[in-house]
Amino acid sequence: MKSRHPVLGRIGITVAVAAVLVFTLFPVYWMVSSAFDKRASGGGQSLLPKEFTWDNFAFVLTDGGFLLFLRNSLLVALVTVLISGFVCLLAAVAVARFRFKFRTSVLLMILVVQMVPLEALVIPLFLQVKTLGLLNSILGLMVVYTALSLAFGIWMLRGFVQAVPVELEEAAYIDGASWWRMFRSVLLPLVMPGLVATSVFSFITAWNEFIFAMTMLGGAKDQYTVSIGLKSFFGEHSNDWGSIMAASTIITIPVMIFFVLVQRRLSAGLVAGAVKG
Secondary structure, three states, X not given: OOOHHHHHHHHXXXXXXXXXXXXHHHHHHHHHHHHOEHHHHHOOOOOOOOOEOOHHHHHXXXXXXXXXXXXXXXXXXXXXXXXXXXXXXXXXXXXHHOOOOOHHHHHHHXXXXXXXXXXXXXXXXXXXXXXXXXXXOHHHHHHHHHHXXXXXXXXXXXXXXXXXXXXXHHHHHHOOOOHHHHHHHHHHHHXXXXXXXXXXXXXXHHHHOOHHHHHHHOOOHHHOOHHHHHHXXXXXXXXXXXXXXXXXXXXXXXXXXXXXXXXXXXXXXXXXXXHHO
């Protein structure tokens, strides 16, 4: 009986892992399957597509205007990632390396901001964007998403900056490097894993967010992002499920591509940090 226990344990683990994978991946399979099912638009989709078609994708990208929404979302997400990453890195270096008045208060404020529900910030941010005259424009949405990403990014990058030994920076100064040269050649490669993780968070937030986008863009349809554009396929009395699933499939592709590209840089950054540290 004792010899069977390890076998039964492995079988149990295998069954549990398989169940988790099915539970996790089945919604993705259903989305992709329905996107290629001709009968899905009428709500008649099945586990396996019986009538394979590309019409749902063609309709979404042409008559549905999803190419415009994709362009807007890519612009907003990339600008948010670049600006928030730059600002977060400089702010993290400031709070981790320099001693200044109210430094502890700044760190506490950053921590408190992370605990505030995003829904509670909709009205204050809406009023500020309105005051700046940036309503119904993707520029205003970029400002909002950048602001939402700063607290998390600064707090995360601060830990990475603190983990870098100060002696490495001092050695660069002794060798005659300027602060910018030290920052670019010593500090930046070592904090790259944290910067990449922050970029992933900022990109996903800007790509998937709906409430702020709907509030800030309002009726400016030419400024809509993919999250709002997806709503246009939902009707008052019926839903075009074929188009909804096709649009949802299209939305996931840029996120997957971005994650694959970033994960390579993340692995390279971890290896570089381990070697140089």
